[in-house]
Amino acid sequence: MHSKEQHHQAEYYKELGERILQYEEVVLFGPTNAKNELINSLRNNHLFNAVKIKIEPADKMTENQIHAYVRKYFLGH
16 A cells, blocks of 8 residues: 555656746745655756755645745745
């Protein structure tokens, strides 16, 4: 069962990685360690060297709070 979950997680991170490659800058945030696991998996691939990826801790948020956080983050740069 654990192996199956790891496989699903690896596939999900791969899909996220494909989407991240479409951007110059990305912020990963949230209350869990998944953002750290994702960045660690991406760092193994040199294609992500061209993408500025920042990790920010954040509490659990509503969808509106997420949108406001992203707007504030990127407008503040």
